[in-house]
Each structure stands twice: as structure tokens, then as C-alpha cells.
Amino acid sequence: MGVNDRKEREKEELRALILAAAVEVFLQKGFDNTSIRAIADKIEYSPTTIYLYFKDKAALFHAIHQEGFKLMFHHFGPLQQVADHFERLLLQGRYYLDFAFQNPELYDLMFLQPGTMEALPEDLEWMEGNAAFASLVQNVQACIDARIIWAESAEVLAFTIWASIHGIASLQIQKRCNKVISEHLKPHIATLAFEQVNLMLKSYRIDKASKA
Amino acid sequence: MGVNDRKEREKEELRALILAAAVEVFLQKGFDNTSIRAIADKIEYSPTTIYLYFKDKAALFHAIHQEGFKLMFHHFGPLQQVADHFERLLLQGRYYLDFAFQNPELYDLMFLQPGTMEALPEDLEWMEGNAAFASLVQNVQACIDARIIWAESAEVLAFTIWASIHGIASLQIQKRCNKVISEHLKPHIATLAFEQVNLMLKSYRIDKASKA
DNA sequence: CAAACGTACTGAACACTGTTCAACAAAACA
């Protein structure tokens, strides 16, 4: 049955085409101004066609949000080469912030838009988010096991770390930073953020002096 | 001219009526489902009338956001009675999180929705946010001056504190918490958040042992 | 008191949005 194979391939291709166009429009015009009709126009198909490949607009945005996570995991790739546990944890924080600052619209969709969570397919788990958080917990646990840092619960500490870094990213992306911070500090927000991450993580570090 | 006075009073009253209805619909139906027509229906006026009192939907939401800040400042009221600088700073963190958890929709509008910032009247300053941040900076500065905590810059530390707490509030309100945190931790998110605030603030405290 | 004015208000319309459904054309199969 070579015919069915080809048809399935073509279906996959059109789905990918729609998704690519959706990402493009989304990154160009932002969340609120991304309409089904605009996406359809871009690929020269009828708006109705999109509904044959995605249940509704929420499902389409969920697919975009998945692309965002793919990109983020790709961004995290180099971490696997870092052997030192604490260094790896530090870097993950930096890479996370890097990703947020470099892809504000995607970060918004992944971690800020509430709709993205409400539209999880069939109320299943948030796989992408869980995977990302699990990798953070794992890195924290490695530090605890190696007695580099101390914490009662790796999960709680990981959540704390995540919240702090996310807070900076969120304030920046949702434009609360620039309205509040002094003019002379604005160019250094990214630097400040990194220093903050370092400082926070190091405050959990077991003091080597107290060991001796 | 008693007539003009009365007219101005009536105009003010209708504006207040529209705003109250807008807040009510907003708190009931959420940001996305608050339509001009729904607000107009509630007060039995034509949708067109609303545009005689508010330039557009963004201006109306800006007014709601102002109401939110009024409520928050009211929430902060008891702080003025707290004489101990460090205790006051701690409490401000708790009250801020309290406010966020108790008024998620308002917090969303005030600190998360990007539209709220883009629609500042005539690109002026973000007065409400600036005032709130200034009060935090002031409390931090008081702690620094009293040599309770150490920091190079009160503003930078205030920003760091704000970002951390906002991060927790943001993850909670935008529903990323419940999807990622273990089942047994969920009932304690608020508690965890408070402990996190305490821990973070205390890590900046000047160690009394090192003084001696 | 009656006519003119000013203004608070509105109905209808425009251009958009997401979404659905009956209709159609073309490809696949018999």
C-alpha cells in the first residue's frame, strides 16, 4: 500500500507547513494578533483547512509551545558535557534565562500564557514542563548527593530556583522592568539577573570552611 | 452655575458605575471574557456610551488596574505600624504574596498582562508600579542604613526580592505550579512560598556572630 | 411660553475574530 504511505506523508507535510507558518506569524505579530486567517493566507490555504489538522486554535498554540520546548532542550544540550555538578546547575540557570531573553514570545507562550495550560490535550499532564523541571530537580539532587549544597528536598529547592529565575524573566518579558528600574541600570538587567542567579545558588552552597 | 456642577457630578457617577461594572465582570469572567457589551448590559447602557467615558478598552482596563493598586496599598496599610525595619520588610513580602494569592485576576492585570503596560496613557510613567516599587526600595534602604542587611544598592536588592516573590506568584497564577509540583506538596505551596521569602531575605542579613 | 441650542445617549454598521457545515472536486478503488 504505497498510496496510503504517500498520503500520510503528505498529511504530515501539510501539518508541518501549517505549524511553521503559525510559528512565523506568532513570532512576527505576537500572541494576540495571530489569527487563523492570517496563517491560512500565508500558506495559501483556506482557514477551514487548518481545522482538519488542528482541533482548534488552542491545539495549534499547544503545538507551537511544543516547538518552543524543543528549542529550549536544544539550548540545554551543552549541559550534558559539564561534569561538575554545581557548575552544571549554575549553567542551567544561565541558559534558562538566556533562552527567555532571546525568545521572549516563545517563553511567554510556554510559561506565561494561562491558556496554554487550560488547553492541554484531554487534561493530560504537562509533559514538556515536567521534563524541564525534572532535569532541574535532577541537577539539584546531584549537588545534594555530592554534598555541594544542602537542602531538605531537591524538589522544593528546584522549585525555589525556578521561581526566582522565572520571576526575572517574567518581569522583563512582561515589560515591568523598564518601567520601574532606574535608567542607568537598564542596560545591565541581563547581567544583574545572572549575578542574582549565581548569588542565590551559592547561598545554598555548603561552606567549605565549616567543613574543615 | 449649579447646573454644571450637577452635570459634572452625574458624569463622575456614571464613570464610577461603568468602572464598578467592569471590575465585577472582570473578576467574574476573567480577562479574556470581559467584553464591552457585557459591561454595558450589566448597567443597562448602550456599549457606545462606555466610549464617552473611556477612550477605549485599554483605557478601561488601565482604570481597573488602578483599582487593583488601590486595593494593594490598602492591603499594605498595617505595615506603617511596624517599627522594626527588618520585620517590616519581611511582612511586605508576605503581604505582597497574600495579595497576589487572594486576588489572582487583579494581580494578573497589574503585573502580568503585557497590554496593561502598552496602553499607558500617552506613554507616561507607570505611576502605580513605581510607587509600589519605591516603597520596597525604601524599606530595603532602611534595613541597609540600620546595618541589618548588607547590599551595594538598595534598588538592585529590591528588584531581586521583587523578582523572587513575583516568580512564585506568577507560576501559581499562571497555573504552572500545579502541573509540575508533586501531589503531596501542592497544599503547601503558599507556606513554601512564605518560607522561601523568609529564607531569601535572611540570607542578606548581616550575621550577628561575625560582628562580635 | 416657545424656539433654538447643546449634549448625553444610542442603533446600525464596519471590520475583524474563531468555528462549523454543506457542498464540491479530485483521487482511489471496484
Added chain:
DNA sequence: TGTTTTGTTGAACAGTGTTCAGTACGTTTG
């Protein structure tokens, strides 16, 4: 060749923010 399946779409529905010409009423003036 005739039938069925499949991919695609135009038109429509209900909703959105917003505008503008028009109305109706309270106030001021002649």
C-alpha cells in the same frame, strides 16, 4: 466507467472592539 472515499473550501454564524450619524431630552435664550 461508475462509485466511494478523501481533501478542500465558500459561506455563514455568533461573537468581538469601535465609529458615526442621528435622536431625544434638558437647558438656555428670545
